[in-house]
Amino acid sequence: MIEVKNLKKRYGNFEALKGISFSVEKGEIVGFLGPNGAGKTTTMQIITGFISPSAGEVVIDGKKVDGFDIKFKKKIGYLPENNPIYNDLSVYDYLSFFANLKNLKNKKDEIRRVINLTKIEDVINKKIDTLSKGYKQRVGLAQAILGNPEILILDEPTTGLDPNQIIEIRNLIKELGKKKTVILSTHIMQEVEQTCERVIIINKGNIVADDRLDNLKGKNERIIIEVDKNLPETFFEKFGEVTRLSETKFLIKSNEDVRKEISKLCFENGVMIYELKTEFDDLETTFRKLTSVEV
Numbered sequence: 251m252i253e254v255k256n257l258k259k260r261y262g263n264f265e266a267l268k269g270i271s272f273s274v275e276k277g278e279i280v281g282f283l284g285p286n287g288a289g290k291t292t293t294m295q296i297i298t299g300f301i302s303p304s305a306g307e308v309v310i311d312g313k314k315v316d317g318f319d320i321k322f323k324k325k326i327g328y329l330p331e332n333n334p335i336y337n338d339l340s341v342y343d344y345l346s347f348f349a350n351l352k353n354l355k356n357k358k359d360e361i362r363r364v365i366n367l368t369k370i371e372d373v374i375n376k377k378i379d380t381l382s383k384g385y386k387q388r389v390g391l392a393q394a395i396l397g398n399p400e401i402l403i404l405d406e407p408t409t410g411l412d413p414n415q416i417i418e419i420r421n422l423i424k425e426l427g428k429k430k431t432v433i434l435s436t437h438i439m440q441e442v443e444q445t446c447e448r449v450i451i452i453n454k455g456n457i458v459a460d461d462r463l464d465n466l467k468g469k470n471e472r473i474i475i476e477v478d479k480n481l482p483e484t485f486f487e488k489f490g491e492v493t494r495l496s497e498t499k500f501l502i503k504s505n506e507d508v509r510k511e512i513s514k515l516c517f518e519n520g521v522m523i524y525e526l527k528t529e530f531d532d533l534e535t536t537f538r539k540l541t542s543v544e545v
């Protein structure tokens with residue numbers, strides 16, 4: 251449904267995107283992760299037609315993105331980073347303004363619908379600058395879902411919120427994501443683990459991972475074994491790289507789950523197993539490895 255094809259973006263001499271490609275199917279919730287300056291916002295701004303790429307293209311439902319095309323604008327809801335909302339307007343006037351921009355029919359009904367969905371009934375007559383950050387973010391989301399777009403592009407939607415507000419906004423995104431295609435950029439691993447099925451990691455303008463969340467978490471399997479004897483590391487070496495953790499405890503780095511084979515070997519050699527378990531990288535470890543931060 252969304253195809254990003256060999257996208258490049260230069261700002262002067264600096265190449266912020268170095269030719270990235272990925273696609274997002276209808277109904278997917280994709281987490282777009284990357285350290286500061288990786289190129290997340292740039293990618294999102296190109297997908298939404300807000301800025302143009304230097305090379306490559308974004309195709310949505312078979313049509314090249316055109317930020318000036320009103321049909322296209324109706325298809326995508328965008329919550330920009332820092333949610334730049336007009337502080338002097340009341341919440342209702344702000345939503346009204348966007349409903350006009352999006353040229354919506356049944357404007358009043360649609361505004362009412364998004365107000366209900368984002369639970370901002372209590373503040374619709376308040377000026378935006380008097381709202382808490384959490385409410386401001388809800389108003390930003392309300393704006394993004396005006397017109398019921400099929401696609402939501404959310405750039406760091408929970409940044410700067412307190413833990414309760416984060417949970418509220420996350421739940422709201424999950425709810426919205428049941429019926430929509432969502433690309434969600436964030437620094438927060440937990441957010442991705444709780445909200446997304448698939449993760450794309452970008453680093454220095456390149457995609458360094460694009461996989462299901464389970465697969466990314468599941469990479470780099472380690473087996474921990476504790477036995478009743480002081481064995482040499484070589485006892486386990488055919489299963490992978492062995493590190494001794496104590497006299498009787500070992501860590502084996504293996505590409506697959508070889509616990510059965512290990513049990514068999516121990517049994518055949520009269521070695522009693524006290525503990526045998528697998529451990530996987532969590533998303534944070536995978537992220538840090540892929541974005542070259544020392545672990």
Ligand SMILES: Nc1ncnc2c1ncn2[C@@H]1O[C@H](COP(=O)(O)OP(=O)(O)OP(=O)(O)O)[C@@H](O)[C@H]1O
Pocket residue numbers: 261264266284285286287288289290291292293331
């Ligand atoms: N208008 C611009 N002019 C010059 N350089 C820019 C411009 N916008 C972004 N950049 C640079 O491009 C790179 C990618 O920026 P981008 O905002 O896309 O990263 P990001 O992954 O969203 O980062 P963050 O998590 O900090 O928001 C950064 O090095 C940034 O400084």
